[in-house]
Amino acid sequence: MYKFVRPRTRALMFCIDLVGCILWGVWRLIQPWTWFADRSVPDSPKRILLIRADYIGDVLLITHTLPAIRARFPHAEITCLVSPGGAAFIETNPHVDRVLTYSPPWFFKKKRRDAIREYWNIFTTLRRLRFDLAADFRGDLRNIALFMVAPGIPRRVSFAASGGYYLLTTIVPFAHGLREAAYHTQVAQALGAQVPDDAVPEVYPTTADETAAQAFLDRHGLDTSAPCVVIHPGARKAVRLWPAERYAAVARALIERAGARIILIGAPAERPLIDAVNAHLDNQATIATGEINTLRELAVLFKACQLYIGVSSGPSHLAGAVGLDSVLLFGPETPAQWEPLGNRHTILQHRFPCCPCTQTDCPHLPHHCIDAITVDEVVTAALSFLDQPQQGRS
Missing domain, CATH: 3.40.50.2000 (Glycogen Phosphorylase B;)
Structure with missing residues (x-):
């Protein structure tokens, strides 16, 4: 088969x-x-x-x-x-x-x-x-x-x-x-290994990773006085990209309605997209790119936050591994295969007749499956988590 x-x-x-x-x-x-x-x-x-x-x-x-x-x-x-x-x-x-x-x-x-x-x-x-x-x-x-x-x-x-x-x-x-x-x-x-049914991915940060992440939080005044929401707007494939202005609209709503602090993350190559989101947000977000430099540092940062918003990507699985509640925007992927393991999460997806697909670039752009997800849907899902106590890994 x-x-x-x-x-x-x-x-x-x-x-x-x-x-x-x-x-x-x-x-x-x-x-x-x-x-x-x-x-x-x-x-x-x-x-x-x-x-x-x-x-x-x-x-x-x-x-x-x-x-x-x-x-x-x-x-x-x-x-x-x-x-x-x-x-x-x-x-x-x-x-x-x-x-x-x-x-x-x-x-x-x-x-x-x-x-x-x-x-x-x-x-x-x-x-x-x-x-x-x-x-x-x-x-x-x-x-x-x-x-x-x-x-x-x-x-x-x-x-x-x-x-x-x-x-x-x-x-x-x-x-x-x-x-x-x-x-x-x-x-x-x-191989003969007995993997427990409740086993979840594991990340092992070093002391240096923890120190670097804590220094970032202290430098930008990110503490427990307000919920920290991490947004990763990047994606490896164009079919997984959601418009920068919509991420900014979600962030603005969470700032106004939940008093959230917004942290934008991404690889150095994604910096133009991150800057575009922050520009739409009148530069109210804190940008971690260039200051959080390893995935283990990112894992430590995630542990200090209350919510992750992004698409199906490596950071979404990292959020699952550390138990960070997540709102995930899925395009043509199959949620049953690619949903994270270890956290509470809501997956938003509008199924089109051509889903799932393995295309890198959608022939129906700009009107395609991930584009059908609305700002209101993301805000509603995000507030449902911010209104609840953090649960950690599950």
Whole structure:
């Protein structure tokens, strides 16, 4: 069962799998000593590789499985291969021994020469470390082939829903419609780990992170005298962007009706959008971009706030991880798969006939699914949280 939405993509992957299966079968035929090799997950592997090398929210959503995997393999050396952006969630995790970072060119654009050089570096590192067991949480043929098979890792665990079933030694069953975190749980369970039903993503800030976040709060006079509301107006895809003037209208209503203090967050590349929101707000917001510089500092900041407003993104999952109440604006995404884990949240979405979709740019812009969400809807949802005591993680 392929997980792709587009029929053309499913057909293409079937053809790739057919050719790949034949080539892999020929390769196995000339290596008869591999025919009877044990393909099960070993009880006591020395070195384990866990892979989720894509966006920051995806990396965060594997952290709830790490305590259980560590409990299953207490003496193994556990390495995580993640994107540089998501490494902040893993570097301080006590259940991981080593972090390797890599930016796959199919997620992060780069020049061909740089892509070849970077892959060669990570390939040689994986070969040198001689892993006994690897698990890919995404279930991506490219990850399976390039990070598991090519480096010669003998036991390989993942989904086959993106192709490459013949390359795996343990195939994790795939079912449509689950939360993304639930898919990660299934991979951990295939390794033999017992992940509790109430497990949630974990972030481990350092003392330096806490000091930096507290200094930001003190510098701008952000204390418990007024509710702090964090707004992240940015989005990785244009189909998830909501107009800057509407974010400003929501912020203005919360200032006037709840006495809220507004904090705008985002990556440095999102600074023009953040400035545009603040300009519509007559510069009444505090801008954290450039002062809060790591995701762990952002996690500490979130713990001091009362509400998060944004789209489906990495920061929305971080808000879930620290238990920050959230109002989330969804465009074409599937809430059942991408809603955060660990907090109270309200998801606002207007379903169009073409939802869900995987488009980067909507052909119906500027009138599309996320554009249908109104300011009044967001304000009403936000006030419903601000009128209640903060609940923390759930």
